Amino acid sequence: MRCGQEEESVPLTMADMFSGADDPAGWPGxxxxxxxxxxxxxxxxxxxxxxxxxxxxxxxxxxxxxxxxxxxxxxxxxxxxxxxxxxxxxxxxxxxxxxxxxxxxxxxxxxxxxxxxxxxxxxxxxxxxxxxxxxxxxxxxxxxxxxxxxxxxxxxxxxxxxxxxxxxxxxxxxxxxxxxxxxxxxxxxxxxxxxxxxxxxxxxxxxxxxxxxxxxxDTAALTGSSSTSGLRRYGHNGIVDHYAHDDAVRVLLGTIATSAARLDRSIEPLLALFDGHHVRVSVIVRKSKLGADENRQKMGWRVRHDDIPYTFVKHPSPEQIEHSSGPMWIGPLWNEEITGRMTEDHAVECCLPRETDLNSEGDMDLEWTELDQVYAERELRRSVRYISDASSLLSSEHLLLPYDQIAPWAKAASMPSMVDLIAALNEEGYLTARVPDLRPYIATKAPYEVVLEMVRKMDSAE
Ligand SMILES: C[S@@+](CC[C@H](N)C(=O)[O-])C[C@H]1O[C@@H](n2cnc3c(N)ncnc32)[C@H](O)[C@@H]1O
Missing domain, CATH: 3.40.50.150 (Vaccinia Virus protein VP39)
Known part of the structure; x- marks a missing residue:
């Protein structure tokens, strides 16, 4: 079976103990x-x-x-x-x-x-x-x-x-x-x-x-691309569109919040990401009936509209249901303070191999070139890229927009670069940042119309 595939059956009995006595076959690899x-x-x-x-x-x-x-x-x-x-x-x-x-x-x-x-x-x-x-x-x-x-x-x-x-x-x-x-x-x-x-x-x-x-x-279930397993496992009605990744993260958070509430516990998300082929969420769980009740207010649905990409609602109306995905967590996704500290430099400082690591006894047979070190640093930076910049936005209410879609939605002939658009919106006083996803998304405090207007303005200025 592949890691990343679903497991059909797992032996549940306690069989033989692991021995820990000798190095296993194939050691040291x-x-x-x-x-x-x-x-x-x-x-x-x-x-x-x-x-x-x-x-x-x-x-x-x-x-x-x-x-x-x-x-x-x-x-x-x-x-x-x-x-x-x-x-x-x-x-x-x-x-x-x-x-x-x-x-x-x-x-x-x-x-x-x-x-x-x-x-x-x-x-x-x-x-x-x-x-x-x-x-x-x-x-x-x-x-x-x-x-x-x-x-x-x-x-x-x-x-x-x-x-x-x-x-x-x-x-x-x-x-x-x-x-x-x-x-x-x-x-x-x-x-x-x-x-x-x-x-x-x-x-x-x-x-x-x-x-x-x-x-x-099981991202197919979480995004809604496998609707039966999504419904069965997560009670989720999915829509596979630009918001499928964000939905997947929110569906998993919502499932954890609902399970926690049944046990009189509340959750508070710390960091939640769609990372390529998996969803990864980290939450604080507290024993708290009150907190569990408050979490219920953060459960809802995402409704797609004609004039704006989406809104979150507690319950979609019968007319909205066809354009809605959920139920899911509609509250904040991150903790601002903690994710604000998760910078690229901090990741490098903590986790990049040092001279002493490369010369330690266990590393004697390790082949590690200067190029390996360069790539390792690049990968470490990639692990946390955009997180600290987006910390405030993802820890509060924001509008999520797929960058590729903004020009067609604005009916603009060309699209400013993402960096320019983010800078322009920030200059106007609307906090905006890129979101860590393999696909290009921005999160912004700007109303949807303001973003479209900005893109049109930048388009005509070219
Ligand atoms: C995706 S792998 C874990 C990978 C690991 N966390 C890492 O970072 O390398 C899943 C693991 O779950 C173990 N596993 C599956 N079902 C289990 C169960 N019911 N109890 C304990 N371990 C189980 C498998 O043996 C396998 O090692």
Whole structure:
């Protein structure tokens, strides 16, 4: 099965434990760097290109999907931000679980790339059902210990089913069992396909307050291009048009908010993106009946109109229903402060390999050229490009416009460059920015007519 495809059946029983005793077959594979962390790729996995995109052509135990590197980079930055700025649990420890960790690249990046002075407060558990992937993860940690050695704390009760390396507790449970066992402040859910089967237990596996990060690769269901699975899984009536990506993000957020409300919990989005072939959302979840009730006000539908591209409404009228997609989250998508700090320079500072990384013991067999370093920096910048610029807009009400469509909508013969249009609207006092999506979109505070008028004005000035 391909990563990015949907999984039909998953063994749910606890079978043999992973051994962790010896290096697994095929070890050490060949070496690669993701962020500042050495990755051992299976010998039959090609060296990643520097522009990995989309669902991958192969998968299986030990396969690491390089197209997910940007999402993992943002996960490192977000967790670091929570520890550094104390917005989750002040300066208390964060218990973080990667519930579907595969070969453990995300947990290893958390351990390796988050600043050393914050590590003491970071307690990491890595879980997967695939014992071979876990063995691969364990060997990877042993070979590449970084950011200090983490002793097991005296008062820490380690269940015998866990194997702990460098302070990371590896375990092999069904993810639902793993999540429900703990009271985590951070849970990452990165399944094959849809996350819906894991959502309820993830929400219950968080403490009074926690962050839930969710990946969904079933974009056909979320965008509405597969209408039956969209309805079945998300209760979503989709319309595949320029707003399908934004809808997909909002449908996933709405599904999480609805599931959370059933458990008397509220959500607050931190960062939510359509990233090529997957949707990735990060939300704070709080135990709060009031918050859950307030979240209901942020659920609604997107209605398309003739005179403006869309409006959000609580409920479409019978006449509007044919032109409406939903239900979905219609509230803010990001947290302004946190995403405002997610700059390209910050990503480079935290996650670009340094001289010391390249000369560390585990990296002896790594071939890493100057060109690799240049491409790595380019990729890191791409992981967070446009986020900080759009932070204020995506954290509040805004108008989203597909750049390619604005000229035809304005009946203008030519279109100004996106940079010029953004600058012109900002000069007029309407906050406007590019949105991080592979396709060109802008978000703006300007009314629709003002944008069209500006494009016509710039067209006639040419
Ligand atoms: C998309 S991969 C995870 C990739 C990983 N997060 C990364 O960044 O490399 C999904 C993983 O979920 C695991 N899995 C699937 N169903 C599971 C379940 N019910 N419980 C635990 N693990 C499961 C698979 O073994 C696989 O390793």
């Amino acid at each position: 060949h070496l690669w760097l993701e962020g500042r962390t050495v990755v051992h790729l299976q010998s039959d996995q090609e060296r990643p290109s520097h522009m990995p995109r989309g669902p991958v052509a192969k998968s299986g135990t030990g396969f690491m999907n390089p197209a997910m590197a940007p999402a993992r980079t943002r996960s490192v930055l977000l967790l670091q931000d929570a520890l550094e700025h104390g917005w989750l649990v002040d300066d208390r420890p964060i218990r973080a679980l990667d519930a579907l960790c595969a070969t453990g690249i995300r947990v290893r990046r958390w351990r390796n790339e988050i600043a050393p002075e914050l590590q003491e407060r970071l307690h990491i558990t890595a879980n997967d059902l695939d014992s071979k992937a876990l063995d691969w993860a364990l060997s990877s940690v042993r070979k590449n210990r970084t950011n200090g050695i983490f002793p097991i704390l005296d008062d820490e009760q380690i269940p015998i089913e866990q194997i702990t390396e460098n302070g990371i507790h590896f375990q092999r449970y069904d993810a639902r069992m793993a999540m429900i066992q703990g009271s985590y402040q951070w849970i990452d859910l990165d399944p094959f396909g849809s996350p819906v089967q894991f959502l309820d237990t993830a929400l219950q596996g968080l403490g009074r307050v926690g962050v839930l990060e969710v990946t969904a690769t």
